[in-house]
Amino acid sequence: MAKQGVEPDELTQPFWDAANEQRLVIQYCVDCDRLQHPPSDSCRDCDDGGELGWKQVSGRGRIYNYGVVHDCPIRLLQEDQPFNLAVIMLDDDPGIQMYSHLPGIPVDDVPVGAAVEVIFEPSANGQLVPEWRVIAD
Amino acid sequence: MTTPTAPDAMYRNDEGLGIWEHRGKVAAVGVGHAPTSRRWDGRPETCVGAITIDALRKAIDDAGVAPDQIDGLVIVPVTTTGAFWEAGKPLPMDVIQSFNQTDDPLDGIAKLSAEWLLANMPELTNVNFTMYGPGCMSNALNVTAQAVGDGLAHTCLVVKSWHNFEGRYYQGGANAGNALPGTPAITQLWGGPASYSTALQFAEYCRKYGKAHDMMAPFMENSRRNGLRFPEGYWAQHRPEELGPEDYLASRWIAKPANLFDNDIPIMMSGAYLFSTAERAQDMKQKPVYILNHASSNTRPRSLLPTLDEVEADTALTGRKIYEGAGITADDLSFENMYDGFSLFHQFHLEGLGYRGIKFGEALDFYQTDISIEGPNPVSPSGGNVGSGRSRVWMHTDCIQQLQGRAGARQVTGVKPEVGVSGGPMPLGGNYTVWSASPD
Structure with missing residues (x-):
């Protein structure tokens, strides 16, 4: 099925770059080590926002x-x-x-x-x- | 005057807050509805701003209040059904020039501000409190009840309106393009329509409890029947057609297991109410309907879509909050008017409330019993969005009219109308109001 193209933005660039390398990465919070998807500007569980990174799954x-x-x-x-x-x-x-x-x-x-x-x-x-x-x- | 959005502190989001501090001290009195239509015909007198003014003036008249006594206005600024004014499309100057316009030329056409309304309702000379309750009427009602209770206004209008333009629902804009920005692409690239999430929750529900889509037919038939007795509604005004099981089950799929009728029909409409303090309401034209509580849910799913476990946990929590703040139990409900647009989640609300003692997994069996307005267990006497088109307003109007004893052909007769509950929209997240014929 021909999906629409994707124009990566700042928030999702790591996700789409990894996809182009045929790797699946998911955003996670460095502080609470919890995955979150869809990605967000802040950790949904840490009151102070939490530092975010990307983890290959x-x-x-x-x-x-x-x-x-x-x-x-x-x-x-x-x-x-x-x-x-x-x-x-x-x-x-x-x-x-x-x-x-x-x-x-x-x-x-x-x-x-x-x-x-x-x-x-x-x-x-x-x-x-x-x-x-x-x-x- | 710049209108603020209601702060979080105005909502009762948490369990354990106890009885609402203004229980029985705020009342709804007047109701006003503008005529409905399927889509805007382009005339000034039918634009979303104009029908909103119509609904507001009817609510004022219904309450028997002089306009200069009104000191508050709460509105929902977003009016779209999913239809947007396309970028580059010429502005309708004849419409714009028919009103006192704000700085935004689409104000009153594709959105609505309190400033636009006040500029075009010169009779509202004493409004000194305005506020936005985002989303839908359920939200705005919570804000209005709290505002009147807190003394921010003593006689307050609240209104929700919808605009709908030519063209198919959600089919323009980015959905018609060849690419999406990265963030929305993560959720939208696969093309699920609006009812997809609800359809999946319903599918999981059916697998878990051994139920089937055709068990929805009595609910759908009952809702349309009630809607056809709602003279303010779309189907009653334009397409007075019953919705029998054969029609419902033969309907085309949108996102199986959600079919066409499980998706509410987008329309133009406006509904308004007049709220006041219980004390002032005594002198108004209609019988006051007292607010016993308002409660909200701001729960979000862990990931893309709510799971059935998340839905059931949150509807149960919402039920507890509703009852706690009102100081009632499920046994006190005369009827329920929880949201139904999409129809396939109404049972989640019912089960969360424990309406008539039903538990998780039992609502579709309950639908096979007498759920009519003539019986002892009325379900959605308003008919909701299924019965009258997309508004998220009918359920509230019906609660007020049932408790005032002026629901007409829709009046419940199998129970004495004493306490009702309404609200939504989705099972996760939403705003709810408990209404009562008595302040006690």
């Missing part, structure tokens, strides 16, 4: 939940309707979620709970974007 996870999109607001994705849109929870921290179109999985035939691993796909402007594929447990 394993790229393994599980399919937590999914829906089937039939009426998508994004023009570039509309020709692929209907499509799966799943939420992945990372093995490194199951509280952290990422989206996936689950390439190769038939529409509305999603194995909730299945193991997945990250892959990287080019978006419309060539920026690599994390995606997920089902793997054997």
